[in-house]
Amino acid sequence: MADKKMVEQITSMEEDFAQWYTDVVLKAELIGYTSVKGCMAIKPAGYAIWELIQKQLDERFKAAGVQNVYMPMFIPESLLEKEKDHVEGFAPEVAWVTYGGLQKLQERLCVRPTSETLFCDFYKNDIQSYRDLPKVYNQWCNVVRWEKETRPFLRSREFLWQEGHTAHATAEEAEERTIQMLNEYADFAEQVLAIPVIKGRKTEKEKFAGAEATYTIEALMHDGKALQSGTSHNFGDGFAKAFGIQFTDKDNKLKYVHQTSWGVTTRLIGALIMVHGDNSGLVLPPKVAPTQVVIIPIQQRKEGVLDKAYELKDRLSNFRVKVDDTDKSPGWKFAEAEMRGIPVRVEIGPKDIEAGKCVLARRDTGEKLECALDELEAKIAELMETIQKDMLEKARKHRESHTYVAKNMEEMGNILNNTPGFVKAMWCGCQECEDKIKEQFAATSRCMPFEQETLSDTCVCCGKPAKKMVYWGKAY
Amino acid sequence: MADKKMVEQITSMEEDFAQWYTDVVLKAELIGYTSVKGCMAIKPAGYAIWELIQKQLDERFKAAGVQNVYMPMFIPESLLEKEKDHVEGFAPEVAWVTYGGLQKLQERLCVRPTSETLFCDFYKNDIQSYRDLPKVYNQWCNVVRWEKETRPFLRSREFLWQEGHTAHATAEEAEERTIQMLNEYADFAEQVLAIPVIKGRKTEKEKFAGAEATYTIEALMHDGKALQSGTSHNFGDGFAKAFGIQFTDKDNKLKYVHQTSWGVTTRLIGALIMVHGDNSGLVLPPKVAPTQVVIIPIQQRKEGVLDKAYELKDRLSNFRVKVDDTDKSPGWKFAEAEMRGIPVRVEIGPKDIEAGKCVLARRDTGEKLECALDELEAKIAELMETIQKDMLEKARKHRESHTYVAKNMEEMGNILNNTPGFVKAMWCGCQECEDKIKEQFAATSRCMPFEQETLSDTCVCCGKPAKKMVYWGKAY
Numbered sequence: 001m002a003d004k005k006m007v008e009q010i011t012s013m014e015e016d017f018a019q020w021y022t023d024v025v026l027k028a029e030l031i032g033y034t035s036v037k038g039c040m041a042i043k044p045a046g047y048a049i050w051e052l053i054q055k056q057l058d059e060r061f062k063a064a065g066v067q068n069v070y071m072p073m074f075i076p077e078s079l080l081e082k083e084k085d086h087v088e089g090f091a092p093e094v095a096w097v098t099y100g101g102l103q104k105l106q107e108r109l110c111v112r113p114t115s116e117t118l119f120c121d122f123y124k125n126d127i128q129s130y131r132d133l134p135k136v137y138n139q140w141c142n143v144v145r146w147e148k149e150t151r152p153f154l155r156s157r158e159f160l161w162q163e164g165h166t167a168h169a170t171a172e173e174a175e176e177r178t179i180q181m182l183n184e185y186a187d188f189a190e191q192v193l194a195i196p197v198i199k200g201r202k203t204e205k206e207k208f209a210g211a212e213a214t215y216t217i218e219a220l221m222h223d224g225k226a227l228q229s230g231t232s233h234n235f236g237d238g239f240a241k242a243f244g245i246q247f248t249d250k251d252n253k254l255k256y257v258h259q260t261s262w263g264v265t266t267r268l269i270g271a272l273i274m275v276h277g278d279n280s281g282l283v284l285p286p287k288v289a290p291t292q293v294v295i296i297p298i299q300q301r302k303e304g305v306l307d308k309a310y311e312l313k314d315r316l317s318n319f320r321v322k323v324d325d326t327d328k329s330p331g332w333k334f335a336e337a338e339m340r341g342i343p344v345r346v347e348i349g350p351k352d353i354e355a356g357k358c359v360l361a362r363r364d365t366g367e368k369l370e371c372a373l374d375e376l377e378a379k380i381a382e383l384m385e386t387i388q389k390d391m392l393e394k395a396r397k398h399r400e401s402h403t404y405v406a407k408n409m410e411e412m413g414n415i416l417n418n419t420p421g422f423v424k425a426m427w428c429g430c431q432e433c434e435d436k437i438k439e440q441f442a443a444t445s446r447c448m449p450f451e452q453e454t455l456s457d458t459c460v461c462c463g464k465p466a467k468k469m470v471y472w473g474k475a476y
Numbered sequence: 477m478a479d480k481k482m483v484e485q486i487t488s489m490e491e492d493f494a495q496w497y498t499d500v501v502l503k504a505e506l507i508g509y510t511s512v513k514g515c516m517a518i519k520p521a522g523y524a525i526w527e528l529i530q531k532q533l534d535e536r537f538k539a540a541g542v543q544n545v546y547m548p549m550f551i552p553e554s555l556l557e558k559e560k561d562h563v564e565g566f567a568p569e570v571a572w573v574t575y576g577g578l579q580k581l582q583e584r585l586c587v588r589p590t591s592e593t594l595f596c597d598f599y600k601n602d603i604q605s606y607r608d609l610p611k612v613y614n615q616w617c618n619v620v621r622w623e624k625e626t627r628p629f630l631r632s633r634e635f636l637w638q639e640g641h642t643a644h645a646t647a648e649e650a651e652e653r654t655i656q657m658l659n660e661y662a663d664f665a666e667q668v669l670a671i672p673v674i675k676g677r678k679t680e681k682e683k684f685a686g687a688e689a690t691y692t693i694e695a696l697m698h699d700g701k702a703l704q705s706g707t708s709h710n711f712g713d714g715f716a717k718a719f720g721i722q723f724t725d726k727d728n729k730l731k732y733v734h735q736t737s738w739g740v741t742t743r744l745i746g747a748l749i750m751v752h753g754d755n756s757g758l759v760l761p762p763k764v765a766p767t768q769v770v771i772i773p774i775q776q777r778k779e780g781v782l783d784k785a786y787e788l789k790d791r792l793s794n795f796r797v798k799v800d801d802t803d804k805s806p807g808w809k810f811a812e813a814e815m816r817g818i819p820v821r822v823e824i825g826p827k828d829i830e831a832g833k834c835v836l837a838r839r840d841t842g843e844k845l846e847c848a849l850d851e852l853e854a855k856i857a858e859l860m861e862t863i864q865k866d867m868l869e870k871a872r873k874h875r876e877s878h879t880y881v882a883k884n885m886e887e888m889g890n891i892l893n894n895t896p897g898f899v900k901a902m903w904c905g906c907q908e909c910e911d912k913i914k915e916q917f918a919a920t921s922r923c924m925p926f927e928q929e930t931l932s933d934t935c936v937c938c939g940k941p942a943k944k945m946v947y948w949g950k951a952y
Contacts (some may be wrong), residue, residue, distance in 0.1 A: 008688075021882055029685050031480060032598055032601065032602060033601075034547070034548055034594070034597065034598060035553060036548040036550050036585070036594075037554060038553070039549075039550060040548070041545065041546070041547050041548065041594075041598050042545055042546040043545055044543035044544065044613070046547055047543075047544050047545050048543075049547075050543070051544065067518055067520035067523075067524075068515070068523050068524070068527065069517065069518055069519055069523050070518040070523055070526075070636065071517050071734035072510055072515035072517065072634055073514070073618055073620070074513040074515060074571075074634070075512070076512060079511055081635075091577075092577050092578060093577050094577065094579075095550075095572050095573045095575070095576050095585075096574065096575035096576075097571045097575060097587065098572065098574045098654065099570075099571070099572035099574065099584075099621040100571050100572075100633075101567075101568050101569050101570065101622040102568060108575075109512070109571075111549075111573065111587070118512075118517075119511070121510065121511050122508055122510060122517050123521075126508060137520070141618070142617070142618065146552075146576040146577040157576075158549055158550070160546065164654075170707055179532060233728055297814065328486055361870065392577050412718070417521075424595060
């Protein structure tokens with residue numbers, strides 16, 4: 001059994017979900033606070049998760065024809081201002097560089113909050129002919145948004161992300177790429193992070209500054225709040241016109257390109273914590289667990305125990321395995337391994353060795369099972385798959401049991417005030433109703449899902465004819 | 477033969493080395509200029525080289541016990557000022573953020589030029605006991621130095637790098653880590669980049685701001701100028717005292733940690749260009765070539781030629797291979813592949829197919845050889861190794877034939893003004909002589925090499941007794 005002392009150090013999620021989150025983030029050693037307000041230090045255990053996300057997402061990108069590049073981190077003010085909606089959306093929340101060394105700059109530079117303007121400036125020179133298209137570029141980098149309230153991974157002044165920026169000859173091809181990348185994100189969230197997501201389109205009110213259409217994947221956290229987990233934008237030719245990005249097409253005519261952008265951030269680590277975590281700490285799906293198996297020797301000073309532990313580690317070289325041979329008690333080691341979310345714990349002591357077996361404990365279910373030592377590799381391989389699948393299923397069930405239908409404002413209020421979750425409700429399409437729902441329940445439209453249902457004929461708010469079914473929710 | 481038109485587009489290196497460099501960087505599509513003064517856009521062909529450098533260096537780091545983390549990109553002014561030498565060295569060349577959104581900041585933040593101060597601030601809280609040591613952390617990130625004159629990869633206001641920062645219980649352990657990482661860099665430069673380097677220590681004048689000792693690897697470019705290609709610093713306990721980083725040791729006494737830092741940058745791409753490139757463009761060693769083999773079909777419209785080209789590509793799945801099936805002429809394709817530095821070109825046409833063979837052309841030597849189709853995999857594998865080895869050997873020979881000995885200032889002047897290269901010369905150890913050499917010849921001390929020789933008993937400059945042999949040179 002896990003050591004109580006360590007477990008007691010974290011607040012239970014039922015008591016105070018926000019405090020539980022903070023406790024897990026700190027006790028699992030994912031981040032450290034810094035003297036830089038609103039910015040976090042990502043510690044090895046946190047950064048290793050990001051590396052696994054990067055690696056697997058980047059492989060998918062490359063298979064989808066994406067090329068990585070790197071643009072400057074500074075945006076001259078005049079460049080930021082070229083697209084009207086875009087600058088309105090971002091100018092209030094950027095950091096401004098005004099001095100270079102001892103010299104005051106002639107023009108202020110903002111630290112990129114996102115890089116549409118830089119890619120446009122680049123594409124303007126790099127694209128001349130239809131032969132130069134499509135451009136399907138991406139960069140992994142840091143961005144800055146001057147947030148007032150910050151929380152580790154979920155909202156910080158600086159964060160890490162990838163931002164894809166593409167340019168196409170036709171509107172159809174741009175829309176196709178926008179949806180293709182959204183589908184990549186959704187599949188990645190489900191298959192790698194074990195997080196089921198709702199795919200849909202944002203309303204006009206909620207779309208990205210400068211986009212024609214924003215698509216999103218929305219996940220539901222354990223506390224019933226939604227988390228926007230990835231977005232993909234179709235810009236049409238709006239940016240191209242603002243920046244003058246034209247190409248000579250096959251018919252010898254000068255045309256504007258059509259553009260997209262899409263991104264996911266270190267926020268996904270916050271999603272992992274809040275979807276899978278429990279009162280013993282982090283629970284990581286095997287595909288993004290920096291350590292997949294921890295081997296904990298019992299009575300490790302007895303002859304042969306440590307040797308056996310290392311022998312097992314060597315046999316499990318297909319997995320990310322650690323032996324905890326520190327001088328802590330087994331109970332303490334169990335609690336630490338649980339806090340860090342390691343999917344499988346292997347317990348091996350003198351009696352086990354004699355009997356030719358060991359004990360395996362699953363982090364996600366707490367289940368313990370005996371395993372013959374000569375079946376270990378096969379059993380671990382099987383468990384990795386089972387756990388990955390079961391965690392997705394469990395999260396899906398949680399989401400389903402926390403997805404409600406509301407037909408009027410009273411029902412919506414009852415749900416959002418008492419049993420937070422996704423609320424499916426019909427909507428007339430006008431922003432007044434969105435504003436009203438936000439005002440009354442502090443909930444926002446999360447998306448108009450691709451999978452539409454007809455729950456009733458009238459808008460949940462104003463009673464006028466409904467146009468779309470919308471997912472609503474309180475959100476991070 | 478390569479198409480002349482394309483080749484003629486670049487200046488020859490004998491005519492104007494600086495212009496040749498710029499031409500290669502642009503024609504090989506490594507970078508694009510941007511509207512952000514002093515900052516470059518790294519295009520796919522350039523970034524792919526950086527990704528290969530990152531991947532192989534990161535694997536070496538992990539094998540050496542290094543853990544990746546991520547610290548904020550902003551440094552509050554008060555934090556930067558804590559270590560006196562450090563702030564003096566860097567303050568004149570940092571970018572200052574003074575506004576966050578519409579609000580003037582109470583304290584200015586600089587964009588990190590390097591992150592010693594941030595790691596110290598972090599370690600101060602994270603290190604309490606000897607059990608917390610050593611810390612061997614690294615981050616891959618962007619940094620900013622407000623340079624006046626910039627050149628792609630060699631000196632730009634923003635660049636990408638890795639910076640390792642470690643903390644140790646003893647001075648011995650810190651020195652050991654400093655040298656260990658320098659050796660990693662040297663081995664990486666030679667084995668992966670095929671660039672031979674001189675390992676040594678910087679003089680007091682040339683060491684890093686705030687360091688007790690700076691070690692360096694120095695490479696010689698084709699034009700006889702030196703390039704500092706990686707550095708490793710031992711800080712002793714200077715930063716620890718300035719920041720108050722103390723730990724309780726096994727003997728229950730409070731002690732200061734000893735620290736190191738070490739880094740390499742995108743500048744290494746500049747080194748690859750200037751060590752290996754020629755008048756046809758880039759020449760890449762196989763280990764960092766994004767495309768290792770290009771298959772160019774001859775008379776590709778004839779039946780079976782393209783199919784055969786793709787069949788060969790499939791058979792070469794252990795390598796990074798592309799088929800150039802564009803509608804350009806073979807000569808043009810040859811020139812493009814040469815410009816991009818692809819190590820091996822495979823030519824395959826109807827006659828070759830009939831004869832069951834193909835032609836292989838080496839980028840580094842221009843040598844062409846026939847290869848039976850059923851021996852292709854083995855031959856390519858062999859060529860990759862041979863080319864990698866031969867390129868290092870060629871670079872080593874160039875360096876050796878451009879390394880000179882000077883025993884007095886006249887000799888030194890003759891060499892540096894007529895046949896630039898490394899100049900080995902004895903030195904008394906005082907900065908006045910360094911200053912004089914810089915003033916007269918625009919050359920600097922590159923390092924005091926670990927492999928010392930006694931060339932004479934007196935300083936090349938003042939004639940007083942010599943203490944060290946030093947490598948001198950003009951440098952980038």
